[in-house]
Amino acid sequence: MDRNGASVRLALGAAVALPGAFLGLFFAYPLGSILARGLTGDGSVELRPGVLWFSVWQAGASTALTLALGLPLAWVVARFDFPGRALVRALVVVPFVLPTVVVATAFLTLLPEGQQRGILPILAAHVFFNVAIVVRIVGGYWARIHPRLWEAAATLGAGPASRLRTVTLPVLAPALAAAAALVFLFSFTSFGVVLILGGPTRSTLETEIYYQAARMFDLRAAAVLSLVQLGCVGAIVGVAGRLDRCVAGARMVAPESDVLVRAQGRQRVVVAGILGAAAVGLGAPLAALVERSLSAPGGYGLTFYRALGEETPALLVVPWRAALNSLAFAAVATGMALVVGGIVAAAVARSRATWLDQFAMLPLGASAVMLGYGFVIAFDDPPLDLRSSPLLVPVAQALVAVPFVVRILTSALRSIDERLRDAAAVLGASRARVIREIDLPLVLRSFGLAAGFAFAISLGDFGATVFVARSDWPTVPVAIFRFLGRPGAENAGEAAALSVVLMTMTMAAMLAADRLGGGRRGL
C-alpha cells in the first residue's frame, strides 16, 4: 500500500507539471513579457485615486447582490421538482455568455430615461451576468445535501430559520466561497458594462488599463496599473483560498441523486414567486433581443436569420460560419480546460500544489488587452511564432475556463467523505481503484457542470480572445461586434439574430452537459 501511495504521489507530481507548463507558457510568459516591456519603456504614470477604490467596492457590492438574489433561485432549482426545471437551469447560463456590449445596450433601452447610467445599472448588469455562477455552483451543491441532515436537525427541534443557519449555510460554505470569488473577480475586471453603463466619468482599473494600452499606447502606465490589479486579484484569491480550506471540512453530501421535492402549500407561492421574478429579471432583456431579431423591415419574420447565410461586407466569411467556428474553438478550449483544471483540482483536493490553485485563478484578473498584446510579443520568434495562429483562440478561452473547472471540481472532490476512501482502502482497493470507483463516479456530475461552464465561457469569448487576430475565423461574439459597428437596419438585425444563435447554442450546451452529468440517475 505504501508503494502504491508513493507511485500515485509521483504520478500526481508529474501530472501537475502539465497545468504548470500550460499556465506558465500561455499566461505567465506573455503577461510577463508585456509587463517587462512596459516597465522598462518610458511614459508617465498617473494613478487616478478613486479608480482602485471604485473597482473594489463596486465588485464587492456586485458580489453581495448577486449572492443575495441568486441564492433563492439556487434553492428553488436545487430542492424542487417543477415542470421545465432543466430548461431553467440551462436558461440561467445564457446571460453569462452574451457579449457585454449587447447586454449593456439592451439595458440602456430597457431603463427609463435619466436612470440609464450610474452605479445601479452597473450592479444590475453584473447580477444579470453572474447570477448563473451562484445558481449553478451553489445550487449544484445544495441539491446534494443529504436530507437526513435536515431531518436530524428537525428532530432536535430546529425550525426552518435555524436549520438554514446551522445546517444549510455551513454545508454550502465551500460552494458559496467558490461562487463568491468568481463573481467578485468577474465584476472586479468588468469592462464593457462599466464603460457603457457607468458613463464616461466612471472607471475601474480594467477600463483604465485598456485606455492606457489600447488608446494612449502608454504601456508603462498600463503595466503599473496591471500590476496593481494583479496584486488585488492575488490578495482576493489568497483570502478565498484560505476561506475555502477553513470550510472544507463539511462533507455531508448525497452524491447518488438529487433530493427533489414538490412544493406544497405556502411553499408553492414562494417558489412560484422566485421563478416569476427570475423570469422577469433574466428573461426581459433576452426577450427584447429575440424580438429585435425577428422585427424585420416589413413586419415580423426570419429575414435576419436568412441573411446570416449571405455574404456581407461586415465579415470576410458568410456569417453562419462564425457559429461553426465558435463551436469548434469552444470544443478544443473545453478539452484543454478540463485536462488542465482537472489535474489541478485533483492535486488541490489532496492538499498538494495549492499554489497552483491560486495561480490558475490569476488569468481571471489579468487585463484582456495586456494579455492579448503579451501574446503578440511573446510568441513572435520561431519555434514559438504563434501570434497569428488560430490555436491561441482556444488557449485564451481555456485560461478563463480553467478557474471554473478547478473551483467546481475541487469542491466536489473535497466533499467526498474521506471515510469512503478509507473503507475502500481497508478492503484492499488500490489507490488507483479508489480514484476510479469512488472519486470518479462521484465527481462525474460536477464534471458535466464544469464542462458546461467551460464551453459557455468559450462561446462567450471572454478575455484576451478579442485581441487575438484571426483571419477567416471570426467567432459569434466577434461577428456580433462587426455588425454592431455598422449603420443600418440589416446590420442591427443580424447582430440580434446572431445573439439569439449564441443563446441557443449555450442552452443546448448546458442541457447536454447536465444530461451528461446527470445521466447516472437513469442507469
Added chain:
Amino acid sequence: MKRLLALAVVVAAGCGGSGDKKATEVVLVTHDSFAISKRVERAFERESGLRLRILQSGDAGEALNRALLTAGNPEGDVFFGVDNNLLSRALDGKLFAPYKPKALDRLDDQFLLDDRHRVTPVDHGEVCLNFDRGWFASHRIAPPRTLLDLTRPRFRKLLVVENPATSTPGVAFMLATVAQFGEQGWRRYWERLRKNDVLVTDGWEEAYTVRFSGAAGSKGRRPVVVSYASSPAAEVFFAGRKLAEAPTGVVDSSCFRQVELAGVLRGAPNEEGARKLVDFMLSPRFQAEVPLSMFVFPVRRGVPLPEVFRKHAIVVQKPLELPPNAIGANRDRWIREWTATVLR
C-alpha cells in the same frame, strides 16, 4: 504526458508551416472594419499569384498598437488602416518601409501625407454630424447648419458625441472643433456644448445605434450624432426595403477628413508581395469597391461612385483639416484638455 506531447506537436506544427508559405502568400494586417468581397480578393490572387491572408484584430487604434508592438518583426506584410489622426504614432514607431506606387499620380495631392512615401492613401471618409430628418420635421425645428448652432438653446439636449479618449470618430470630431475654433476657442466651444447638455458615450455603437433617434430601430432620443458622411447612404443600403430618401442628413460644415493609409511593414517576410498588394489597393477595381464594402470614398480620381452613394452620401467639398504633424504633437494633450473641460 501524452497530452503534453500532443500539445508540443500541435505547437511545432503550428509554427513549422509558416516558413515555406512566405513566397506564395501575402498577409494583410488590419482592423475589424476592413472589408473586401470574395470576387475582388480572388482577382488579386489571380493577378499576383499570391494567396491573400487577412489578419484582423480590434478597431483602428487597437490594431495599430498591436502592429507597433511588432515593428521590425511584423505579423504580416502590409498594414492597412492607420489614419491621419494616428499617423504620427505609426511613423514615430518606425512601422513602415518606404514604397512609392506608380499609381500615386492618379491621386489628389491633398491625400499625400508623407513625403517619404512610407504610407500610401487608400480611402477617405469624413466624420460629420448626422441628424434625424424625421425628428426635426415633426418638431418643426430647422436642423443645425453649423457647429455653432449646437450651442443655441433650441438644440439643448439634442446632441450625442463619442468620447475622444476612447473612440476614433470622437477624436475626429474633437479635431474638427479645434480646426474650426482654433487653439484659443475650441475649449470654450465645448464648455458651451456642455452647458447645452451634450451627451458623451464611450463609442460609436452606443452613440449611433442606441442614443441617436435616427438610426433604424433605435429608441434613442437625441436627433444629432457624430457619425460619417456616408452613414445616410448606409441607412438606405442596409434598410432591407426601398427608401426614396435617407432618414438622416449630414451637417456639411461639421466634417473632418479621415484619410486611411496602408504601408509596407518594415521587415515584411514577403516585401515584393506587399508592394503588389499596395498597388492593388490603388487599382480601379479595389478603389471602386471601397464605398460599398467599407462605406468610405476612393482616393483615386475618376473612380465612379455607386448609385446609393451618388444619391444619399454627401461628398464633402471643403472638410475641416489639420496637418498630421500638428495632430501628432498635440492630440494627447487635447484629449486630456477635452476630458477636463467636458467630463470633470
